[in-house]
Amino acid sequence: MDDWNIDxxxxxxxxxRVAQWLSAxxxxxxxxxxxxxxxxxxxxxxxxxxxxxxxxxxxxxPILVDTDLIIERMAESKKLGVKSVMFAGTGEPLVHKEINxxxxxxxxxxxxxxFTTNGVLLERLESMSRTSWVKISLNAGxxxxxxxxxxxxxxxxxxxxxNIESAAKRKGNCALGVQxxxxxxxxxxxxxxxxxxxxxxxxxxxxxxxxxxxxxxxHEFDGTTYEKWETYLRGLTEFSTETFQVIVRMNAMxxxxxxxxxxxxxxxxxxxxxxxANGDVFTCSDHLTEPRFCIGNLYKNTFQEIWEGEGRRKxxxxxxxxxxxxxxxxxxxxxxxxxxxxxxxxxHINFI
Numbered sequence: 001m002d003d004w005n006i007d008x009x010x011x012x013x014x015x016x017r018v019a020q021w022l023s024a025x026x027x028x029x030x031x032x033x034x035x036x037x038x039x040x041x042x043x044x045x046x047x048x049x050x051x052x053x054x055x056x057x058x059x060x061x062p063i064l065v066d067t068d069l070i071i072e073r074m075a076e077s078k079k080l081g082v083k084s085v086m087f088a089g090t091g092e093p094l095v096h097k098e099i100n101x102x103x104x105x106x107x108x109x110x111x112x113x114x115f116t117t118n119g120v121l122l123e124r125l126e127s128m129s130r131t132s133w134v135k136i137s138l139n140a141g142x143x144x145x146x147x148x149x150x151x152x153x154x155x156x157x158x159x160x161x162x163n164i165e166s167a168a169k170r171k172g173n174c175a176l177g178v179q180x181x182x183x184x185x186x187x188x189x190x191x192x193x194x195x196x197x198x199x200x201x202x203x204x205x206x207x208x209x210x211x212x213x214x215x216x217x218x219h220e221f222d223g224t225t226y227e228k229w230e231t232y233l234r235g236l237t238e239f240s241t242e243t244f245q246v247i248v249r250m251n252a253m254x255x256x257x258x259x260x261x262x263x264x265x266x267x268x269x270x271x272x273x274x275x276x277a278n279g280d281v282f283t284c285s286d287h288l289t290e291p292r293f294c295i296g297n298l299y300k301n302t303f304q305e306i307w308e309g310e311g312r313r314k315x316x317x318x319x320x321x322x323x324x325x326x327x328x329x330x331x332x333x334x335x336x337x338x339x340x341x342x343x344x345x346x347x348h349i350n351f352i
Contacts, residue, residue: 009335034081041089049250053215071105084291088116141189168201211330
């Protein structure tokens with residue numbers, strides 16, 4: 001069971017945008033194909049230092065995005081075609097003390113919103129009931145394992161579970177999830193985690209693979225694969241009930257043992273966009289240290305000026321020749337790229 005298709009993608013539910021992309025054979029056509037999904041970093045600082053953090057090279061800079069500015073830019077993006085915003089990024093989004101005003105500003109503009117958070121400050125999210133989903137990153141099944149993996153004090157474990165239980169009572173229609181990166185140190189704590197998540201009132205638990213970040217500083221878990229744990233992990237779905245699902249991302253886990261099945265990234269710079277807390281806009285979150293993926297800054301230009309501007313044009317041209325080997329295997333757009341690749345590779349498409 002996976003009511004949210006978390007182990008897949010949902011690009012196929014946007015045929016109009018895919019059709020735009022298919023016809024965008026020139027820059028003049030491509031520049032007006034706006035992203036569906038917008039990821040925003042409200043705050044560059046983080047209260048944890050997870051051992052597997054893929055953005056550790058950024059340095060957790062204590063930068064806060066300007067509230068009025070990001071609300072204005074998000075509202076503009078909605079008018080241009082963006083449909084959703086996820087608050088996450090290179091830091092903990094709930095560190096931003098005006099996060100509720102930011103979230104509500106996006107919602108009032110007509111955007112679907114979501115959060116990925118470590119959950120320690122979850123009580124700050126007063127606007128949860130208006131949010132589409134909240135996912136708690138909780139990467140162990142025991143108090144001790146959690147403190148070691150998140151490199152934080154054990155008391156945070158207790159606080160997160162208290163916050164999840166409280167959130168389950170006030171979430172309204174918001175989907176409340178827990179997600180865990182399965183790693184050798186904690187893999188056999190997953191039974192405890194599944195039971196705790198279900199008992200706390202979460203809607204689902206996602207077990208996902210570790211994927212080495214393109215410019216990640218730490219290489220502690222590089223090379224982790226999942227074949228030897230497949231039977232054990234699949235068995236964790238026994239904890240699923242009518243109101244709680246355990247979603248094992250086995251498709252993504254298998255990817256860690258292979259290579260890219262497509263030659264080009266076709267989702268970049270088209271279907272998603274990423275904004276840092278300092279306003280820098282990137283077309284891919286795995287290349288946040290590379291100027292060639294930065295297409296502008298929200299403090300200097302409007303969203304439209306950035307998306308249709310020279311920076312994105314250069315990035316669009318570059319991606320035609322960009323070597324996919326420079327990218328991680330399980331990036332956020334991996335499944336979307338596999339889908340888009342079928343439009344280029346499947347033959348005799350008119351024989352339906």
